[in-house]
Amino acid sequence: MNSPTPLPETPTLTVAPLSADAHAEFLAAHPTASFLQNPRWPEVKSGWRGESLGVFADDRLVAATLVLHRPLPVPSAVPLVGGRTLAYLAEGPVLDADDVDLPAVLTALTERLRRDGAFLVRMGLPGVRRRWAAGDVRRALAAGEHRMLTELEPLTVDDDAEAVREELTALGWQAPGESEEFEAGQPQFQARIPLVDDDGAGLDAEAVLARMDQTSRRQTRKSTRSELTISVGGEEDLPTWQELYEETAERDGFTGRPLSYFQRMHRALNAADDTECTLYFAHLDQTLLAAAIFVRQGRFAWYVYGASAAQERKRYAPRALQLRQIEDALAAGCRWYDLGGLSPSLDPEHELAGLTRFKTTMGADVVQTQGEWDFEISPLLAKAFRLYMARR
Structure with a gap:
């Protein structure tokens, strides 16, 4: 035997x-x-x-x-x-x-x-549980017939991610709840523009533009014809960023971060291998109309912070900077361009509904992370x- x-x-x-x-x-x-x-x-x-x-x-x-x-x-x-x-x-x-x-x-x-x-x-924990298509979320938000994003049929579901939740619970970990507001820390629901197709092949800028709704696409194209000058700033230009950022915070009613935070971020991430923190400006002649901070690590890109002036809104300077960040993410071979968190509420009157509307009209799918x-x-x-x- x-x-x-x-x-x-x-x-x-x-x-x-x-x-x-x-x-x-x-x-x-x-x-x-x-x-x-x-x-x-x-x-x-x-x-x-x-x-x-x-x-x-x-x-x-x-x-x-x-x-x-x-x-x-x-x-x-x-x-x-x-x-x-x-x-x-x-x-x-x-x-x-x-x-x-x-x-x-x-x-x-x-x-x-x-x-x-x-x-x-x-x-x-890294990982995505579910993903909803940008267009489906936009339509549901406009219709106002659902209370929460989780009531919609997702585009994809990761069964392994659901098994992970069972393992975590068995180990004594406490799961995050679902809130219509932003949680402390990293939001559970995030907006991400895919930069590759279903087979993993890289897209081009036109394919990403095609994901946007008609209004966003028109405004983005118009921004390229608005006589704007797009430039990349260095650490010495962060005080200029900070001035516009504080103006934006006061106008929009949020508490911003101090200049020292952005100086540390720019310095630390640009000193790291295969990581960059880029400061973009959009000027009309000598007038600064918009600024943005972009982070890329490996094959993932993030729109981290943005600021804009109140004047010359029809120039759509923030749209021009979004397009530039998308183009740079594509050139770096990134798979995703992350626009940050949003609320899972589908109430069109919710105070954060405008944020969801903007990000999905940009062509961003919504993903639910592990939280x-x-x-x-x-x-x-x-x-x-x-x-x-x-x-x-």
């Missing part, structure tokens, strides 16, 4: 710090990883301490993540709570292959973070921290 073939042993996973160079090299092999996982990102985030961690199966690096630590607002000498931190994994961890055991990776990471003093781990999950190492401290943040 033949002896049974022994089953392969499950490799022991260990967690160890990664150097910035080793982390960047790992991300280079994962071209759609978020710039929020870039090891230089902690240079941008004041009030947070960053570290890169690798998960190893024997000697093979199978996952990596940037962790941002935010301490509790108490002196470090206070017993039991001093030095305890929120550990935040934005768009991480990034796994090296489909066969990597996610529960084992997360168990190893949370145990390491527990030993390091984390009271709560918040994770925005941000919480793992409570100390439920009492986690509850106290949430109450503190809610009252700020």
